[in-house]
Amino acid sequence: MSNENYHHENLKADLIKKGLKLLDEEGYENFSLRKVAKACSVSHTAPYRHFDSKDDLILAIAIEAHLKFNQCLEEAVNKHPKDNKSQLKEMGYAYVKFFVENPEYLRLFFLSDFANNLKKMNHESLLNGEQPFNTFYQAIERCQGEIQNREGESVDPNAMALSCWGLVHGMAILIAKKDFSYDGDYLELVRKVLWAGTFLDL
Template sequence: MTKDNYHHGTLKQDLIDKGLQLLNKEGYEDFSLRKVAALCGVSHSAPYKHFKNKDELISTITLNVINSFKDSLNEIVDKYSDPKTQIIEMGKQYIKFMVKNPDYLKFMFLSDFNKTIIVKENEFINAEDTCFDIFKESAINYFKFINANQTNYTDNILIMWSLVHGMALLIANKNIQLSENYLKLIDKTLNENLKF
């Protein structure tokens, strides 16, 4: 049996998973299909059965990461219609996803591949079709639910996102060690602080 046969049809996904780890570790310039093949334990030519070059693999990795996170957040949108419950559950899902997928967190927010969201004149620019956009829309629905007279929620969305994202970073990177279940703590924190 050759090295390439070892994967039994999982090579493409293995290349994506190991490629993500390599991108996070070495960045774009030092990334190569040859290095990913070595990490997967296959011949240097094996990745070319699935990807024509490193950019195509990186593009696939990017879509895989973003779509996985989007799907995770959209599950909450589909499951909960009450605005307060939805934003609390989304905050918990956001953090849970990042804690379970630290390579995704690093790729989306701590690498050269992140998508910068610009805040200008109380508007989020460059947020369309991002994971943040799903979070933002859920937050807007909540703020409309509690205060229909307010028209701009940018500052409050930033505060809420900072709370959720900051907790995700701290827990995923093991910067803090909690004595209780982190989802229980997040649920309590969000319930007590959603009083904008």
């Protein structure tokens, strides 16, 4: 560390941090490698010593964001230590809330390179129990025994998973993207949907 101007103490971490900030501020569309480099006061090719490509940096940022997301979901679970259904409902609410409050993460999670990045991510660092979709999925599985439909039959686990996840995911996107317009408190409406006695009371 003799010449402070040459070696940036921890550039890799800084690129992720500043990159996430840039993404928040300017949006996915206006995100560029060179801007991130400039934000870190470093030459425009310096990131290549730490990331293979732009997509690779975005992937790293996405992983970072997933950790935040996962934390939100787990906090929701912990609100209802012994009630599986309430866990799942609370988690659905947190799921929507997270994306409504961080709409830019939607693109990061689900659009960065359409399945490619996310697929890679799933197979790598997030498979060690920190994957939010696993967190969500597991909560669904814990409920499975407790759910019947109106005829008292048990429910197809796959149909239930798709249904729960789809509902929550769809609401999050529609609201975050402002496609669903409603003249009131969106999150309150979500609460109503999830606790209406229909969700999970198949």
